[in-house]
Amino acid sequence: MGAEVETELGATLSADEPSPQDSVVEASSAGAFDEALAVLAPIERRVLELRYGPGGVDELGTARIAKELRVSIPQARALEEAALGKLRALPSVRELAV
Numbered sequence: 001m002g003a004e005v006e007t008e009l010g011a012t013l014s015a016d017e018p019s020p021q022d023s024v025v026e027a028s029s030a031g032a033f034d035e036a037l038a039v040l041a042p043i044e045r046r047v048l049e050l051r052y053g054p055g056g057v058d059e060l061g062t063a064r065i066a067k068e069l070r071v072s073i074p075q076a077r078a079l080e081e082a083a084l085g086k087l088r089a090l091p092s093v094r095e096l097a098v
Helices: 022-039 044-053 062-069 071-091 091-096
Strands: none
Touching: 044 062, 044 071, 062 071
């Protein structure tokens, strides 16, 4: 039988790969993010997607969002503010900010 060699976990990972801890945190954050978005109305979620770019969408300004959704600029701004207010109220989102 060959000699056993002890190796630290970090030594077995490629430098390009996230650590196991980073992977768990990322997966947990993604799950909390998805849960948070579930409380939003579809139009509120769409406003945030257009504004902040999740899902590979380019970030847009309020005027472009209003045009895309066929609402007024003040309506687009109000939708964004309402969505962000709902998200700020969620305990799971406050935990992500820590």
